Amino acid sequence: MDWDLSAQPPIVQTAVGFAIQGYEIALVWLLSPAAWSQFALLILSYVAAVVLTRRIRPVLTRVLTPPDDSVSMFARMRRSVLLTLPLLLPVLAYMFAAIGEQVTRSVFGTGTVIAFGKGLFLFLAARVLVRDIITDPFLKLLGRYVLLPVVALYAVGLLDLLTDQLNTTTVSLGNISFSVMALLRGVIAGSLLFWLGRWSNDQSAAYINKQEEMRPATRQLAAKAAELLIFGLAFILLMNIMGVPLTSLAVLGGAIGVGLGFGLQKIASNYISGVILLLEGQATVGDYVELDNGQAGTIVKTTARAMILETFDGRWIVVPNEDFITTRIINYSDQGSANRLEVAFSVSYDTDINLVPDIIVEAVSRHPGVLQSPEPPDVELRGFGDSGIDFGVEFWVNGIDDGKNKYASDVLFLIWNALKEHNIEIPYPHRVVELRNAPSAE
Known part of the structure; x- marks a missing residue:
């Protein structure tokens, strides 16, 4: 096509140029045996995946479905695997398309069409995962706005180009320098790591609280130690993923130390007091205590900063941990004493x-x-x-x-x-009044 577009605006000339280029590529594909072969293999991959899914899925459903009254760990694992069965069709189609890509590349030396189809099957699998399988609101949000766009860019072949561009763009923060890609990777990985840390912390706390042979204070201390360990490991892993050396955080650590020494000294004092209370076991969840100011209640929750007391009229009193160390506290429960x-x-x-x-x-x-x-x-x-x-x-x-x-x-x-x-009288207040020099009645 030889059109004279010199009189048209530049945006029109650019658009027409892209359209002509796309037309020529499509024409080459339509006339190329390699392209037709790849289209045929894509269709064959999808049909094979549909047929195999219809045969396998009922069997897997029957095998993975546990009895209704089963609550064992193995039964919960089977139910979890059962939820992933909607992924069977797109995953099988992706696997068959990957095999077809290897065949076409070995025969024709190219596999562009089938590679695009394979990426499309992968996008469908990601969409099913986000829409039908993931139930956690945070993970669903992350999948919708991170996973699906990334898989879509991979499917159209733009992911590597965008990744290279983000890797070459750097950001400096003091003595720390990192690329925009590292920042994005850190945000995504950090979100996943701390979500996983929160989930692991909930599971470990639930397991520790079930250990009835442990003292309540020991259970609280073990739960706090597990929480610190889990989130500490998550932070170290996040720094490694972002490529930030821990030695470069010395200045930040010094600033935090100065902050603790001045503005955050009360928070640090309360945190350390909470650790001391857990170690000594003088006050724990379930104890009824009376404060130095006369307020009293049952300890219903302990945090890193304070203990929460619930009075008998349903009110909650937040008492800093430091008060349990520096003031007089009466513990009426004392682990169940009379x-x-x-x-x-x-x-x-x-x-x-x-x-x-x-x-x-x-x-x-x-x-x-x-x-x-x-x-x-x-x-x-x-x-x-x-x-x-x-x-x-x-x-x-x-x-x-x-x-x-x-x-x-x-x-x-x-x-x-x-x-x-026993006919014993309970007295009531009374007074005897004696009148002296009273006039006699006539």
Whole structure:
């Protein structure tokens, strides 16, 4: 084709040039036996993949499907493999196309058409993977905006060209210099590594928390150590992938050290205090503690910076770890030890007080939460009040007198019923008024 385009705008001339070039390439392909052979092999690869998939997939489904009530690790692995069966068709087509490419290159010395078809099958496999198999939102997002574009560029043959261009473009940050490709590789690899680190940390924490023979504080410490190890390895691997030598991070490490020494000293203090608490085991999840300012609650969560207490009215109190080291903390739980409680009551002055201790001890001992060890319930005479004789009963329980364990209320009910049963009067306040020099009635 010999067209005079000198009078046309440059963009039109360029577009027509590309169109003519594409037409000539397509014409060569249409008239080339090698191109027809590659088209035929692509069609044959796809048909063979369809036929083989229809025969294999029912068998694999039957073999990989575990019983409905099976929860073993092997059963979970079989279910996971079962989810990948939609990949069977594009992967088989890709494999057959790869074999056909080797054949055409050995016979005709070229394989451009079938190589493009092979890349297309790979793109279809990636699309099925992202759309039907991956369920994690982060991985699905990464697959949609990273994996699919990369595979599409590979399919059209532009991936190597773009990679070379990104490798030649460098970015400098202080004494560290790296290419844009290294930066992109670091962002993608870092996202995957830290996602994998988070998943591994969740799995290891769940496994450690199932070890009932370990003390709660030991489990917490092991979980924190595993978290530090996992993310530390992820960081080192990321630096190696980006090609950043660890020695070049000395300046950054020094800056972080200065920051810890000034602005971040409280964070560092709380973190170190948390490690000390885990090592000593003085306070851990499940303990009921009372702070120096009078606030009290159950420890429901520990973090690197603080402990979270839940009060009986459902509120959460965030207490820095440093407070557990530098202030007075009362731990009522102490890994399940008993606590002594006390309830006061009074009886009338008409009562034979020698009978009261046995009656009350018998009544309080009937409560299922009251312990006989380290000491049984004990009734003490406290004094002679204005309205009655004051007593107090002390008893030991596992727990505290609040929330689901209303020990004091239950014991007061038992005392009331026992005194009523023995006709012992519980006094109420009264006064005797004496009038002197009062006028006599006439």
